[in-house]
Amino acid sequence: MDRHEKRIMKGKSTTTRITFLAALCLRGGLAFAHPHILIDAQMRIVFDAERRALGVAHVWRFDDAFSAFAVQGYDSKGDGRPTRADLAPLAKINMQSLAPYHFFTQGALDGAPLSFAAPRDFWDEFDDETLELHFTLPFSSPLAILGKTLAVNVFDPDYFAAISFVKTAPVTTEGGGDCNIAIQRPQPLDQKAATVLAAIPADQRELPPDLRALTSQLVNRAEVRCR
């Protein structure tokens, strides 16, 4: 046998090569893209006069580079400071584009998933070189949450936007009275959790409850309990 044959016989068979390449491409787990947008997030849980939770008001501040990119073409005066009116079409497009992503927001009341209605009170504002998106996501109906735990998660499962709560007081309540808010920021995954998550097909956005607990390690999470 010449040395080429010896090398081939050593076991890099064609099947192995294909399997190897297939393994490289295997679509396992949440299909993360590369984050190109960095968001500092704040959140307000809004209540009505009867202390029912009405919805979640978000304020998302984008990084400087994406801010500059996003406002291109919306500056009517050309002075580098687009107004809220200038940015109104962009805000509308933001809302339309976020809809298929469920506005990066998940809610649960005592573990039972909540649904949201269409966003309202939304606008973009640009100041100090950064773009800020404001919008309110109402619950589909007002919620009586006294004595229960309201959990809200904010995250982009594709990681195109890397969202993180601001350092101080990221979550507040408005009109809720005496409420306790527990914040959880994304944790580094432990290997076992990561392996389990990696086995979920990427197009499965609705996770079974036991796995949701695991993904909660990746998200910005607020748990609100009002007395």
Add this chain to the structure above:
Amino acid sequence: MSVIARLTRYVRASIALAATCVASQAASPYGPFGAGLPDDGYGPLSQFPTLFRWMIEAQAWFDQRLETAVRAVRHDPAAAWPLVALSFLYGVLHAIGPGHGKAVLSSYVLADRQTLRNGLLLAFVAALAQALGAICLVAVANLLLHMTSVALTTLTYRFEIGSDALIVGLGLWMVREKVWIRRFDRTRAVMRDASLQGALVGATVQSGRFRASAVDFESSSAAEGDLVDCECGELHLPSAAQASALDWRKAWGIVGATALRPCTGALIVLVFARVEGVFLMGVAAVLAMGLGVALTVGALAVFAASMGRLTTGGLGSRPRLAQLKTIVEVAFSFAILFAGLAMLALHLDLASG
């Protein structure tokens, strides 16, 4: 197993491969904010969660550093060097993730038996074309036409459809070459590898005869060293010279397909640099990014090419392996075709849905 059965098996494998490679696209074709197209998302690295999580965080870190570097260079031209170095590293890291035409390029390099040199050359040209594509797009759309970010994103999306079409075209061409024209024949498999080993000499070709450097056991009339008559004219065998030359028509297809997919990160850096008044620095940064991408994709291309070359040597006396190799090449040609079709279908589906 018969040739056809083996072929069917590999075709099925490549369909599965292409399908999994394309994986889940973003929920919306225009990204979550309408401005900024997400990269092709697939999660090969999610099999290695810690590494992959590190990469996500590294990417976010890089984005912040690049931003700072662009701002710094506005005040101090000497800050250009850190910006360029950072951009280069960014390109290297970024190309490890999804996209950047790695799968198509590597499949092509393997299926079309490119040499290491050609694989590397192709990777470099494609990556640089991608960088230049981003620069031209921003120069025209942003500097000249003052398009909105959303309009620019929509345009990028349309370019991606064009890119997918090019990949489908390339896949069709390669499948036609490998399946339609070539036939699976043990004798010809022997002859093919005889030619690749340079046993073909000009005069021998003209006279339509080959000097057999190896002999198939079943064709007992020939012995090693004999001159053998064959229907060489129909075989479309690449000569030794041809096998190492890059088929520039196909190569341009790959370069074009890559150039039509500018990286969102590059677009953002360019626009930000323009806003900061340092557009040319942004251009330098994106070119450095392109070099970084070229390095990573080139490494993969070299790997794919050496996988391909591994079975070329010594095959004169292993006709069965030569057959398998041909089947693998057919499979990868199909993989390119199906990947292109799948991406095209996803893009068009999302546009109408």
